[in-house]
Amino acid sequence: MSDIAIIGAGQSVFGRKNPVSIRELCFDAYKEAMEGLDISNKDIEASITCSAPEYDKQRTPSGLISEYLELTPKPAFYIETVCSSSTTGLRVAWALIKSGLHNVVAVIGFEKMMELSSKDSMERMGRGADIMWESPFGISMPAGYAMCAQAHMAQYGTTEEQMARIRVKSAFYGAKNPKAYYRKELTVEDVMKSAPVTSPFKTYDTCGNADGSSCVIVASEDIAKKVCKKPIWIAGMGAATDTMSMSGRKSFTSLSCAKEAAAQAYKMAGVTSSDIDVAEVHDCFTISEILAYEDLGFAKPGEGGKLIDEKQTYIDGRIPVNVDGGLLSKGHPVGATGGSQIRTIVRQLRGEAVEAQVKNPEVGLVHNIGGVGQYGNVIILRR
Amino acid sequence: MGFETFGRVSFTADTKAAAFVDYLAQGKIMATKCKCCGTVNFPPKMDCPSCLNSDVEWVEAPTSGKLLTFSTVRYEPTGFEGDAPYTIAVGEFGDGVRVFSRISKDVNESDIKIGMQLKLAAITLPGGRFSYEFQKA
Numbered sequence: 281m282s283d284i285a286i287i288g289a290g291q292s293v294f295g296r297k298n299p300v301s302i303r304e305l306c307f308d309a310y311k312e313a314m315e316g317l318d319i320s321n322k323d324i325e326a327s328i329t330c331s332a333p334e335y336d337k338q339r340t341p342s343g344l345i346s347e348y349l350e351l352t353p354k355p356a357f358y359i360e361t362v363c364s365s366s367t368t369g370l371r372v373a374w375a376l377i378k379s380g381l382h383n384v385v386a387v388i389g390f391e392k393m394m395e396l397s398s399k400d401s402m403e404r405m406g407r408g409a410d411i412m413w414e415s416p417f418g419i420s421m422p423a424g425y426a427m428c429a430q431a432h433m434a435q436y437g438t439t440e441e442q443m444a445r446i447r448v449k450s451a452f453y454g455a456k457n458p459k460a461y462y463r464k465e466l467t468v469e470d471v472m473k474s475a476p477v478t479s480p481f482k483t484y485d486t487c488g489n490a491d492g493s494s495c496v497i498v499a500s501e502d503i504a505k506k507v508c509k510k511p512i513w514i515a516g517m518g519a520a521t522d523t524m525s526m527s528g529r530k531s532f533t534s535l536s537c538a539k540e541a542a543a544q545a546y547k548m549a550g551v552t553s554s555d556i557d558v559a560e561v562h563d564c565f566t567i568s569e570i571l572a573y574e575d576l577g578f579a580k581p582g583e584g585g586k587l588i589d590e591k592q593t594y595i596d597g598r599i600p601v602n603v604d605g606g607l608l609s610k611g612h613p614v615g616a617t618g619g620s621q622i623r624t625i626v627r628q629l630r631g632e633a634v635e636a637q638v639k640n641p642e643v644g645l646v647h648n649i650g651g652v653g654q655y656g657n658v659i660i661l662r663r
Numbered sequence: 664m665g666f667e668t669f670g671r672v673s674f675t676a677d678t679k680a681a682a683f684v685d686y687l688a689q690g691k692i693m694a695t696k697c698k699c700c701g702t703v704n705f706p707p708k709m710d711c712p713s714c715l716n717s718d719v720e721w722v723e724a725p726t727s728g729k730l731l732t733f734s735t736v737r738y739e740p741t742g743f744e745g746d747a748p749y750t751i752a753v754g755e756f757g758d759g760v761r762v763f764s765r766i767s768k769d770v771n772e773s774d775i776k777i778g779m780q781l782k783l784a785a786i787t788l789p790g791g792r793f794s795y796e797f798q799k800a
Contacts, residue, residue: 397741399738399740400741402738402739402740402741406740407674410706411675412666412674412675412678412680413706413763414763415672415674416670416672416673416674416794417670417671417751417764417765417794418671418736418739418740418742418743418746418751418765419763420736420739422738423736423751427732427733427734427751427752427753428732429734430732430733430734430777431732431777434732434777434778477737477738478734478735478736478737478738479733479735479737479772480734481734525706525763526753526763527705527706527761527762527763528761529753529761532731532753
């Protein structure tokens with residue numbers, strides 16, 4: 281059976297002051313993804329556009345993006361699983377290529393969030409919950425994850441300082457990333473003193489809304505070897521879901537969709553958590569990264585806080601995580617986020633992450649979550 | 664009554680579960696029970712995908728439980744202006760029935776502890792609206 285590779289990965293600068301439209305945003309990511317490849321837009325056989333439509337003014341954006349990048353008349357698809365949309369897009373691209381239907385597929389993720397106020401964004405996120413039985417109580421994404429944080433603190437003694445240390449690491453690497461929205465270093469004290477949002481989260485426990493785009497070019501083995509000097513191979517993939525309602529959850533101290541997706545991806549790749557050299561995890565909130573450590577097997581249940589206390593997820597640690605600043609510092613343009621995580625791992629495995637390169641990694645992992653643990657995707661990449 | 668009178672802000676008008684609000688107005692919090700397999704659902708569910716059955720009956724939900732988790736919201740979404748701070752929570756009410764609601768503002772934030780005993784109670788909100796909340800047991 282032939283393999284499938286990522287031959288290009290790019291992203292725009294993530295930020296809050298982008299005087300550009302969604303089509304222009306997507307061009308930035310597409311350009312970086314295609315640079316250096318021995319193909320042009322004529323060789324892309326299908327495109328998959330990914331975004332969370334509640335933020336979009338443009339209806340059915342796949343058609344627009346396909347036209348702007350001059351990919352017509354090739355088929356264009358639209359995929360949405362909120363914050364994990366673009367890794368779901370990658371899964372679909374893999375299947376399209378594996379089936380023999382197409383040989384080269386572009387996965388383009390974007391979000392232009394800054395046309396909405398912060399509270400209007402929260403309202404839309406709140407409708408990303410069960411609108412009949414839970415949204416009427418005023419839930420939002422931060423509040424949903426905050427409920428996980430409270431449960432984790434009560435069950436395992438995880439502290440707000442440990443969560444703050446996640447943000448301190450994020451800010452340390454975000455400061456080095458020219459494509460990140462937030463580029464200042466922070467101390468534990470800065471995080472602890474920031475304004476309360478939803479207990480136990482303060483402002484710096486939460487990622488920022490941002491505009492941004494990402495693009496991943498996926499190809500069959502034959503094409504990849506012909507047109508790309510450093511293809512990065514998709515070794516494993518997993519995908520799973522959990523209930524949309526918070527009342528339907530069996531646990532608040534773990535995301536079962538992430539655990540299930542990780543188990544599938546490790547099995548498919550034939551590796552375990554200890555084989556991962558570098559990881560990108562979905563740190564939409566500080567607790568999310570601690571949950572990810574545990575759900576991916578980097579730490580035992582309840583010991584995620586200890587992993588960050590010991591700085592084991594810094595670049596010189598046992599398992600470097602989010603050494604690009606993560607969502608917390610890069611910003612979280614919903615549909616673009618998964619593709620940005622993929623880009624970071626591709627650059628790491630190619631040895632091109634000049635700002636913060638992990639020493640000679642062979643296997644990388646991406647953990648991308650939609651909603652408060654509704655959709656989980658885990659991807660394992662190999663150089 | 665239609666479902667548009669449920670909660671602080673309802674995003675749903677039409678549902679087969681609309682009678683839930685009529686019960687709420689009478690102070691009753693109801694769950695549904697599939698007449699085929701006997702599964703009790705809260706929130707109510709008018710169809711059973713396992714039995715392919717839509718013949719369900721209303722049964723009173725258990726009202727005595729304990730707090731599983733919570734968060735006190737200080738930065739509220741559009742539509743909930745003037746409402747914060749408020750505490751959203753999930754409680755367990757026997758037989759695996761888990762309920763998402765708010766903790767009554769009569770409970771001091773400093774007194775909220777995971778594991779505390781809760782009472783589930785129907786409440787009336789201003790403007791002819793109906794909901795339920797967790798109160799101190």
